[in-house]
Amino acid sequence: MNESNLFYIIVIDMDGNYSYINNNYAKVFSHINNNFIGQPYHITMHPDDMNTCLEVSTKCFENPDKLFLATIRKHNGEGGYVYTQWEYKAMFDDKKNPAGIFCIGHNITKYVGEELQLKNAKEEIEKNSAIMKKIVFQQSHLICAPLSNIIGLTTILDKTLLDSNTSNICDMILESTNQPDKVIRNIITTART
Incomplete structure (x- = not known):
């Protein structure tokens, strides 16, 4: 999955920092940072979406066997945002202690635009x-x-x-x-x- 051109894969540690990103995520969001590892998860996103991440992450740890969806706006490098859709899953270490959040996502900007056109x-x-x-x-x-x-x-x-x-x-x-x-x-x- 590290080589996926369709999906973004990230892992956020329990301190809220990136501990893993795949090549696609690194390439698409390189305008924000050229090395995300150790950086706060929220540097790529719209500030209003931080609460969404916290709510979804909490649900993941409350229901460790389930995936949870989140739509997050990410900086596009041109002063605007792209819409991304994510699935979050809680991660645990060998002792069953919370270890972080695994997230897989993709760009849904075109879909959101078409939905808006359809609504209009x-x-x-x-x-x-x-x-x-x-x-x-x-x-x-x-x-x-x-x-x-x-x-x-x-x-x-x-x-x-x-x-x-x-x-x-x-x-x-x-x-x-x-x-x-x-x-x-x-x-x-x-x-x-």
């Missing part, structure tokens, strides 16, 4: 869906209802004894209101499917 896309879809529902409601209740009333009243008016000029005007009103009514009903149907 979902929020945008939900926002647009709410807007569409509002538009459908407005089309069906606030526009269609009065338009239907105009069509109904014009139809009733046209059936009364009117002179030909007024009857002709009623026909034009019906034709003019039927066209947007059909368009609006098609929009509502399309939006609901």
Whole structure:
């Protein structure tokens, strides 16, 4: 595993210092230090993630047969951070005394970025869906209802004894209101499917 190009492998001793790192970890984080052994574990990470490490390490010693996950941000050497996912496991010496924490991890920055994009896309879809529902409601209740009333009243008016000029005007009103009514009903149907 020392030669792994995919995984970072580190061991942290009981004083909170690096006691082992694999070549991949050394290479990727060489911008922080060129020799991690004996250095504090937190020199590579975002300060807010130190509590995560302490909590997960405590769980490891409370449950020595289990692995525990942690997501830790590490300095990228450019003023930002990469996201890393780790599995922690408690280590014990021959006398069953705590000896340190074994950690295996990998870079998940791309995954975190894609998750953020997906979350933003979902929020945008939900926002647009709410807007569409509002538009459908407005089309069906606030526009269609009065338009239907105009069509109904014009139809009733046209059936009364009117002179030909007024009857002709009623026909034009019906034709003019039927066209947007059909368009609006098609929009509502399309939006609901």
